[in-house]
Amino acid sequence: MDKIHIPVLLNESIDSLDIKPNGFYIDGTLGDGGHSYEIFKKLSPEGLLLSIDQDQHAIEFVKDYYKDSLQPNWKIIKSNFAKLDEVIKENNIQRLPDGILLDIGLSSRQLEESHNRGFSYLESSEPLDMRMDQTLGVTAKDLLTVFSEKELADIFYKYGEERYSYRIAKEIKKNISNINTVGDLTRLIYKAVPAADNSITKNPSRRVFQALRIVVNDELGSLQKVLDKSFEILNQNGRLSVITFHSLEDRIVKNFNLEKSRSGEGSLLFSKYIAPTDEERISNPRSASAKLRTLIKK
């Protein structure tokens, strides 16, 4: 299998961690392993890298793709990054991390090779699943069934910033028995939204799918938990670097960093954030909305 995901802000994020060859680093979002491998290459045999992903397909891909580079000091574990502290304990790691990297969201592999999970609104025949960790109980279809019209509208508005959230929710509840696939849902969204707001560039399915995915995977709750836990366990002068792709995530990271710098517990590496260069945006359009923020623990 080939690599699909192009790591975003690769040099900037690796530089932000200020990697010491003997240090201990955590990559909470392994994906296709692009960032992890770059960290691993900078470590000596005394250094340690712990890479985590909640998607079993990501774990299997990286273990196979990097099989010739794998060493005992690169641990690859399937877990939710919100359980970072438990993973460290279970693996009997007796060191404090010198740097933690989080590259939030979906990988291009999950969008393009979803294993029938319906992450992309373009894959019309796939079921409405959207679970990154397939051992979780609740799928996107379950949410559409269980939530009321108002609850669905609130979700689309809050997590998708969708202005036609009520119309879409109403249409969904009216047709719930006929919604099983991605295509069933996108056709219905198309019908619910006025023609002028239904174009390829403004496709409302993108926002509704983002909202459902955030709720299915409790993405914002996990992000808040991992920030708290990461900062707590970081070594003195350790760095927490987070790459986000939309404003809801970025707000959580920005507020967390500001709170730690105001309280004097941490300091900001960049006065604002680092964004991709024009060159990176053009060569990898998925990087366009990325923001990297780094907090240093005092």
Ligand SMILES: C[S@@+](CC[C@H](N)C(=O)[O-])C[C@H]1O[C@@H](n2cnc3c(N)ncnc32)[C@H](O)[C@@H]1O
């Ligand atoms: C943007 S991709 C990371 C790409 C990676 N940096 C690379 O260079 O290939 C995000 C990855 O994080 C994983 N992920 C998202 N939320 C997670 C969570 N709460 N716990 C563990 N992994 C998570 C996803 O499954 C996905 O593989």
